[in-house]
Amino acid sequence: MTRSSTAAHRPLVIFGGIAAASAFVIWLLERRPGGHDGDYTTHRPQYKRGMRERDYIRLIPEDELVRLKSLLRRVYNLRGWLNDTESISRAWSNVLAAAQKPEGGGWNLDFDIDQVKPPQLFALCAAVETYFLGGLLAQQIRKSRRPALKVLLGEDPRDPYSWLSGLHDDNTIYVNANRWRETISEENPMNFEGALCTSKLEALAHTLGHELVHAVVLNCFPDIDAASAAYLPDDKHGPIFMLLNKKLFGHVGHASQRLFNIA
């Protein structure tokens, strides 16, 4: 009786042992880094400044990348050229030439910031937008009934020391007047995000290009502007900014620096 009872229970005991062992193995696997869905985020590579395009592009979620690529296709179509170095440098030359004409604001390459009038700033920003974005941003702002882009001279209250002008949520771009009293020339050029600027006008056009990248994200992809983990890092200069700044304006990185240490 005792023997037969023990024999009858043996399969149950074996089954119970296997189940317990399986549960233990599953528990171990789930503890392994990356072994469980919930662990992925903590082990996904983080964005770091200076990452190469092929590395930071992997940090952009697929659905967001699809939308960015579609925007780039539309811009390339509207402006009529792609993203090659020669076309980009020709477009910057065209912007500078247009800005120096009376209808483009009659700018001097070495302008005096205290003499600059709001319509000149508007014309320069519009030229950068037209040549590089083919008017897509202006269209989008009209369509979504957002406030029109404004470029104001003054001090960005959030960032009074930057060369870069700042874009605010109401589509106002601030040009920090104080910084534009400095000289930028052939002898004392500035590297603006990979572009060698030998005049103030050239540097100002490039800074407006930088701000237009933020304006594209804010107006075309407000959800990305508000919450994308691929846009927000590094004060909204994460992988999405890096990609658009490069593919739209040929800019690399998001920093400017003097080539020589001349005051």
Ligand SMILES: [Zn+2]
């Ligand atoms: Zn920026």
